[in-house]
Amino acid sequence: MSSSPRGSPRVLVVDDEDDLRDLLEITLLKMGLDVDGAADLARARALLAAHDYDLVLTDMRLPDGLGLELVREIGAAGRNLPVAVVTAFGSAENAVVALKAGAFDYVTKPVQLDQLRLMVQSALKLAAPAGPAAPRAEPVDSRLKGQSAAMQALRAQIARLARSMAPIAITGESGSGKELAAREIHAQGARADKPFIAVNCGAIPEALMEAEFFGYRKGAFTGAADERDGFFQAANGGTLMLDEVADLPLAMQVKLLRAIQERRVRKIGATAEEPVDVRIVSATHQDLARCVEQGRFRQDLFYRLNVIELSLPPLRDRLDDLPVLIDAILVRLSAAGGQPAVLGPGVLDALRGYSFPGNVRELENILERALAFSNDGVIDAADLALKGAKRVEAPAAAVPALSAAASAAVPAAPAPLPDAALSMPAGAQAGERSGERMPPLPDLSVLPSNLPAYLERVEREILLRALAQTQYNRTQAAQLLGISFRQLRYQMQKLGIQEPEG
Incomplete structure (x- = not known):
């Protein structure tokens, strides 16, 4: 067979069926590629030793072995060479095995030439000269922030996965960044310029799932005034991420399995299927294997989606990344709020002592809430309002020293309120200053008939006592109660507490 012009990408086709090998070679030559053919593993190995290729397309079953041997050998040699396999129709298990072994992608017999061309184009975008694979540097605009060992390993794994079309199942706790990881895989792969x-x-x-995933024809049902594409058509050529895939009902799981296996979908109301080319990335915080055991998730779909598993570490296992994550979040919050946001003394230590059950998403929420309560964009440890975390005091060195004159004018820091103060008559502490007589707190052994009013009364009582003990110095009262000045001011406004005149 004639070959295309010198310098074109070169493809090796390995298949013992002469007719199919000729068909593949002709199709690839028409795409402007150089093509070599081999009928068995021995000839394929000889050609691989003699030439550099940009893609290998091999049948699964060959006279002297399996195409999987070729996949594994090329992967073990560390060559940046995509390998695609040709599997028999309905042999989904073989395709999964090939992808797990490191195959770039697969096509099924009878070969659909349009799908073959799409696969070859994707593979050639990733092709590189043969040789040892160079480690990929972290992208400057990586969505996954942090330099901990866990994050470096995760980014290295993503760089490898981006070179494959194998389905990926991303697991991790809520808020750990599963969608960010999926977007990173897409951005580093051959489909980066296609939809995500x-x-x-x-x-x-549930009633809308089929229409949303596969689309519908005009008039297919009441209200279908126009034809509409589904998620598969919208992601054609790119990546479709199925977030919280464990929540799919069983009836939809069957239809989804067929669409993934056959790479074809049928719109509601249509009579013919249409080909789609999407890479599937699924994500869930649930244990899919346990869902299969419980009968809530189909085992065949589980094996189809879980070809490669990518596990994201929780934030509590990479607390060294907190400074980088906090800086990135504060930059975004500062841009949105129009004022700079910075951390005060002791804040980072307080965050390091927290377990973050909601992971990075919770960190974002904590900082956003703390910024709302902060003074002039400076977040104090008390602004964090961390539940179940140890209170971290600001280091003394962080407090600027006062002159002797200024120190004399500032009252000494108040001592914490004793437990007994919560039950003693209020007049002894606050009556003279506030001018209003405050009754003692209600007996906690008696259930209140109006809980909101009861809690408001307790909160008002405590605030008044703290203010009276500090002679209405709101800064010291806030320190006494372990809250920020802004929080104290907000609570005083909410409860209608006014500072007495004079």
């Missing part, structure tokens, strides 16, 4: 569509499977009503 993220779908929350738990947010779609």
Whole structure:
């Protein structure tokens, strides 16, 4: 066979069926590629030793062995060479095995030439000269922040996964960044210039799922005034992320399995299927294997989606990344709020002592809430309001020293309120200053008939006592109660507490 012009990408086709090998070679030559053919593993190995290739396309079953041997040998040699396999129709298990072994992608017999061309184009975008694979540097604009060992290993794994079309199942706790990881895989892969569509499977009503995933024809049902594409068509050529995939009902799991295996979908109301080319990335915080055991998730779909598993570390296992994450979050919050946001003394130590059950998403929420309570954009440890965390005092060195004159004018810091103060008559502490007589707190052994009014009364009582003990110095009262000045001011306004005149 004639070959295309010198310098074109070169492809090796390995298949013992002469007719199929000729068909593949002709198709690739028409795409402007150089093509070599081999009928068995021995000839393929000889050609691989003699030439540099940009893609290998091999059948699964060959006279002297399996195409999987070729996949593993090329992977073990560390060559940046995509390998795609040709599997028999309906042999989904073989395709999964090949992808797990390191194959770039697969096509099924009878070969659909349009799908073959799409696969070859994707593979050639990733092709590189043969040789040892150089480690990929972290992208400057990486979505996954942090330099801990866990994050460096995660980014290295993502760089490898981006070179494959194998389905990926991302696991991790809520808020750990599963969608960010999926977007990073997409951005580093051959489909980066194509759509990335993220779908929350738990947010779609069951009755609308088929229409949302596969689309519908005009008039297919009441209200279908126009033809509409589904998620698969919208992601065609790119990546479809199925977030919270464990929430899919069983009936939809069957239809999704067929669409993934056959790479074809049928719109509601249509009579023919249409090909789609999407890479599937799924994510869930649930244990899919346990869902299979419980009968809530199909085992065949589990094996189809879980070809490669990518596990994200929780934030509590990479607390060294906190400074980087906090800086990135504060930059975003500062841009949105129009004022700079910085951490005060002791804040980082307080955050390091917290377990972050909600991971990075919770960190973002904590900082956003703390910024709202902060003074002039300076977040104090008390602004964090961390539940179950040890209170961290600001280091004394961080407090600027006062002159002798200024020190004399500032009252000494108040001592904490004793427990007995919560039950003693209020007049002894605050009556003279506030001018209002405050009754003692209600007996806690008696259940209140109006809980909101009871809690408001308790909160008002405590605030008044703290203010009276500090002679209405609100800064010291806030320190006494372990809250920020802004929080104290907000509570005083809410409860209508006014500072007495004079």
